[in-house]
Amino acid sequence: xxxxxxxGLTTALAAAAASPLAAQDTVGIDDKVNQVFADLTxxxxxxxxxxxxxxxxxxIVMWLVIAATVFxxxxxxxxxxxxxxxxxxVKGDYSDPNDAxxxxxxxxxxxxxxxxxxxxxxxxxAVAVGIGGPGATFWxxxxxxxxxxxxxxxxxxxxxxxxxxxxxTVSGGPMYYISxxxxxxxxPGGKILAVVFSVFCxxxxxxxxxxxxxxxxHAQISGIVGDYPGWIxxxxxxxxxxxVIVGGIKSIANVTEKVVPFMGILYVGAALVILxxxxxxxxxxxxxxxxxxxxxxxxxxxxxxxxxxxxxRAAFSNEAGVGSAAIAxxxxxxKEPITEGFVSLLEPLIDTVVICTMxxxxxxxxxxxxxxxxxxxxxxxxxGTAIATVDGNSGVALTSAAxxxxxxxxxxxxxxxxxxxxxxxxxxxxxxGLKAWTYLFGESKTxxxxxxxxxxxxxxxxAAASLGPVIDFSDAAIFAMAVVNIFCLYFLMKLxxxxxxxxxxxxxxxxxKKFTH
Amino acid sequence: MTVKLVVGLDGTETGxxxxxxxxxxxxxIDASELIAIYVIEWSPFTFQTADENAKRHxxxxxxxxxxxxxxxxxxxxxxxxxxxxxRGIVRHGDVAETLDKLTVxxxxxxxxxxxxxxxxxxxxxxxxxxxxxxMHASVPVTVVG
Numbered sequence: 001x002x003x004x005x006x007x008g009l010t011t012a013l014a015a016a017a018a019s020p021l022a023a024q025d026t027v028g029i030d031d032k033v034n035q036v037f038a039d040l041t042x043x044x045x046x047x048x049x050x051x052x053x054x055x056x057x058x059x060i061v062m063w064l065v066i067a068a069t070v071f072x073x074x075x076x077x078x079x080x081x082x083x084x085x086x087x088x089x090v091k092g093d094y095s096d097p098n099d100a101x102x103x104x105x106x107x108x109x110x111x112x113x114x115x116x117x118x119x120x121x122x123x124x125x126a127v128a129v130g131i132g133g134p135g136a137t138f139w140x141x142x143x144x145x146x147x148x149x150x151x152x153x154x155x156x157x158x159x160x161x162x163x164x165x166x167x168x169t170v171s172g173g174p175m176y177y178i179s180x181x182x183x184x185x186x187x188p189g190g191k192i193l194a195v196v197f198s199v200f201c202x203x204x205x206x207x208x209x210x211x212x213x214x215x216x217x218h219a220q221i222s223g224i225v226g227d228y229p230g231w232i233x234x235x236x237x238x239x240x241x242x243x244v245i246v247g248g249i250k251s252i253a254n255v256t257e258k259v260v261p262f263m264g265i266l267y268v269g270a271a272l273v274i275l276x277x278x279x280x281x282x283x284x285x286x287x288x289x290x291x292x293x294x295x296x297x298x299x300x301x302x303x304x305x306x307x308x309x310x311x312x313r314a315a316f317s318n319e320a321g322v323g324s325a326a327i328a329x330x331x332x333x334x335k336e337p338i339t340e341g342f343v344s345l346l347e348p349l350i351d352t353v354v355i356c357t358m359x360x361x362x363x364x365x366x367x368x369x370x371x372x373x374x375x376x377x378x379x380x381x382x383x384g385t386a387i388a389t390v391d392g393n394s395g396v397a398l399t400s401a402a403x404x405x406x407x408x409x410x411x412x413x414x415x416x417x418x419x420x421x422x423x424x425x426x427x428x429x430x431x432x433g434l435k436a437w438t439y440l441f442g443e444s445k446t447x448x449x450x451x452x453x454x455x456x457x458x459x460x461x462x463a464a465a466s467l468g469p470v471i472d473f474s475d476a477a478i479f480a481m482a483v484v485n486i487f488c489l490y491f492l493m494k495l496x497x498x499x500x501x502x503x504x505x506x507x508x509x510x511x512x513k514k515f516t517h
Numbered sequence: 518m519t520v521k522l523v524v525g526l527d528g529t530e531t532g533x534x535x536x537x538x539x540x541x542x543x544x545x546i547d548a549s550e551l552i553a554i555y556v557i558e559w560s561p562f563t564f565q566t567a568d569e570n571a572k573r574h575x576x577x578x579x580x581x582x583x584x585x586x587x588x589x590x591x592x593x594x595x596x597x598x599x600x601x602x603x604r605g606i607v608r609h610g611d612v613a614e615t616l617d618k619l620t621v622x623x624x625x626x627x628x629x630x631x632x633x634x635x636x637x638x639x640x641x642x643x644x645x646x647x648x649x650x651x652m653h654a655s656v657p658v659t660v661v662g
Contacts, residue, residue: 101609104561
């Protein structure tokens, strides 16, 4: 039903583009898309973000926090104990030279990171800080550190239970480890849970991995070239993504994969420059982050508001516990699945603890958020839903304004970075969604094509809809994946513990050695 | 004692000239073995899409098969039919580094390669594999023009 209406929508969009009256109708189309989309997704969003009775605390946030804490404790702070070893693995110290030419630990990590480093780090952080205040950053960092253990758990299982086909290709991810792991432990329901996860993964791919990206890329472009209808950005993006994932034009993806890391380094570099120039304010900014974490500094929702925003945006950015990374990491060539778990725990560190914190510091230091000089607390906007900003900016526009206050021309670079990040995240998520889709419907060419076309249509919808409904649906879909994934990880974590104990013992005894390169 | 001469193949005419020189050299030595090596340029530190990663094992096998059947096997077969003691190796990696490492591993006493086949900007920026090999090799290197 949904698909039919979506196909109808694209026909309408094409007709509107061809009509001389298109310009007059365009804003109306965006409004209609927005309304239909908000109505369709509202109940799903409400369920995922339902608060605990009598409170405003969404149960899903607690779900993620508890899981990350449980994994951290259960594996004895694995993210700190094996941090150095993770770096050595990425450097290739333990890689067998005879495996040269296979997917390396570095490549698996870089691929997974290109799916997570992106708008979550730029726009998502601005949303968190804009609503939850600087204190949200503290909870975001904490969530990033704890999330490293969740990532470790799921990625180890991703490699351990992947499917290796006769033709040499691999498919892995939660749907595979849930069904195989449950069956190995003699637990019922593995297949059903894998199917439910796959359904949510498809929604997550269409939401956070697609619509949110298209939406914020459009916001960034229109912020520079002037306002114009979102569906135009959507159609252009959809055409390019279509060319890559359906047309198989690898050159576009290859260029992106090479440019994106460069943009990431440029982004962190620019943030560092701003921080160095304003080094005298870094102490104050951290003061705001710590004070805001426990007092809220007058922000709507106070400390709890800061905590919710911090944890929500961290999870959305680094996807720890969501299960997506397990799909990306499962292609690595290793005889020890747990090594990929160690490598993957670097992901939340780079994504959240380093890059998100940089963004947050730049936003706080740039003082784009208005402080009441009398109380010293942040002032709320007219609606009372977020902190008032100098130009009324939110999301990616707030980050852009913050960077512009230090480097005036940076919004142009940021616009290019956002478009490239959005594009590379879409390519990554099109793969995650596709793996879930083929798990459900089989790995035939027709089945793959159907998903890829649906994926491209959602790019247009995402660019046309307004931020509110898109971000709600994107969050809800991604977190729905985490509901199933984490539930299953609780049962499967003992399998990871066995791997960890065995590996740690062999590493200590010297049985696992470095290769001399 | 058998003198092991390593020949770096690159599938081009310069590689063939290196092979011809190695044959000439080996014919003057009583006991010699020619080891023909083809290195498929590859780095573990590149950026790839998830789809490329999923198919990487398959592609690697195809690359090795192609290099073996098109370059190394014909070269080794020609050497053997000319009466030389010869074998071939195909490996992924940095060309200069891998060629040197395999030479050491196999007890090679000399490496013979063709002169640089890289051209233009890349060569100016990073130097060619031949230049890198000459600068870092553990055994003597003969560069055939």
